[in-house]
Amino acid sequence: MKKDEFINLLKEVLEFTDKNLKENSNLKEIEGFDSMSVMAIIALVDESFSKRLTAQQLSGITTIRSLMELIGSEHFSE
Amino acid sequence: MTKGPFNLTDKNIIVTGASSGIGRAIAVACSVAGANIIMFARSEDRLKETNSLLFPGNHTYFSIDLTNYGSIEKILDTCTYLKGNVHGFVHAAGAEFSAPYNMTRPEHYEQLLRINVISGFEFLRILVHKKFIDQVSGGSGVFISSIRALFGQEGSLAYSTSKGALISGIRTLSLELARKKIRVNAILPSIVKTPMIEQFFSTIPEESVKAMKNQHPLGFGEPVDVANCCLYLLSDGSRWMTGNNLILDGGYSVR
Numbered sequence: 001m002k003k004d005e006f007i008n009l010l011k012e013v014l015e016f017t018d019k020n021l022k023e024n025s026n027l028k029e030i031e032g033f034d035s036m037s038v039m040a041i042i043a044l045v046d047e048s049f050s051k052r053l054t055a056q057q058l059s060g061i062t063t064i065r066s067l068m069e070l071i072g073s074e075h076f077s078e
Numbered sequence: 079m080t081k082g083p084f085n086l087t088d089k090n091i092i093v094t095g096a097s098s099g100i101g102r103a104i105a106v107a108c109s110v111a112g113a114n115i116i117m118f119a120r121s122e123d124r125l126k127e128t129n130s131l132l133f134p135g136n137h138t139y140f141s142i143d144l145t146n147y148g149s150i151e152k153i154l155d156t157c158t159y160l161k162g163n164v165h166g167f168v169h170a171a172g173a174e175f176s177a178p179y180n181m182t183r184p185e186h187y188e189q190l191l192r193i194n195v196i197s198g199f200e201f202l203r204i205l206v207h208k209k210f211i212d213q214v215s216g217g218s219g220v221f222i223s224s225i226r227a228l229f230g231q232e233g234s235l236a237y238s239t240s241k242g243a244l245i246s247g248i249r250t251l252s253l254e255l256a257r258k259k260i261r262v263n264a265i266l267p268s269i270v271k272t273p274m275i276e277q278f279f280s281t282i283p284e285e286s287v288k289a290m291k292n293q294h295p296l297g298f299g300e301p302v303d304v305a306n307c308c309l310y311l312l313s314d315g316s317r318w319m320t321g322n323n324l325i326l327d328g329g330y331s332v333r
Contacts, residue, residue, distance in 0.1 A: 012180075013178075013180060015180070035232075035282050035283050035286045036178050036232050036233060038281070038283055039176055039177060039178060039232075039233045039281045040178045040180070040181055042177075042281045043177035043178070043281075044181060047181065054281070055279075055280060055281055055282050055283045055284070056284070059283065059284075
């Protein structure tokens with residue numbers, strides 16, 4: 001999946017209004033990021049990559065880039 | 079000495095989802111109360127494990143995908159010894175799906191409705207229609223619903239929909255089956271420590287789990303707590319109870 005495509009999916013699923021979401025945006029600093037966002041990311045990653053993350057694993061991520069690294073860089077292209 | 083109204087001596091009880099969690103605890107508790115258990119679930123290995131935990135009796139188990147509805151009837155047709163001899167049916171088989179509303183797709187509702195609701199109602203229909211349950215002495219059907227049928231929880235849309243469908247359905251079933259002396263009730267547990275709830279907990283931050291625990295004055299439940307409630311509903315001690323939702327939540331809904 002293209003990185004931009006993933007970022008757009010994240011925006012849609014997390015219902016973020018920030019239009020300038022970038023690879024280096026810190027997810028946890030975005031207004032509205034909460035426990036439901038964690039659950040939404042887990043569901044999105046499961047649906048898109050058939051990979052089951054846990055909330056504990058997500059507690060370690062900060063930026064969208066770190067989330068993509070957790071999912072596996074091999075899944076993404078420029 | 080009388081055995082009292084709550085024993086299940088020599089009764090034949092069918093338990094779906096007996097391979098783990100609440101279903102397993104119910105199978106064990108019923109065997110301790112004197113019943114013979116007929117267990118249905120997908121995993122043969124885990125059914126074997128449950129079987130090894132039961133008190134001695136005439137127990138048996140079948141590995142089956144309950145959402146393949148036709149296979150329920152096929153298996154029951156091989157159990158001729160159960161004709162007219164099933165006294166209780168417990169539908170504890172179930173699945174969970176956690177996601178926000180915008181990640182909940184039609185297939186998620188369908189999967190959960192198939193296993194949590196339809197397979198249980200279909201199983202009971204066959205038991206009644208084919209007269210596995212004696213229609214003079216009657217019997218008891220127990221469906222494991224959830225507190226989520228009555229109280230909302232973020233991320234539980236498909237799950238709470240399915241558990242709500244169960245409690246709506248049992249009201250109609252209880253009316254239609256009362257004339258055959260078959261009672262139908264639901265248990266609505268809140269959070270019970272099972273492998274399924276561990277899966278749910280893995281999708282939410284630790285602080286949220288702690289907050290949930292604080293909402294339960296008596297803490298989270300154990301599978302045996304649901305099993306004990308189930309014993310009551312299966313026994314003659316609850317012979318005047320039907321169409322009911324028994325809330326079992328460690329005080330969660332009291333506030």
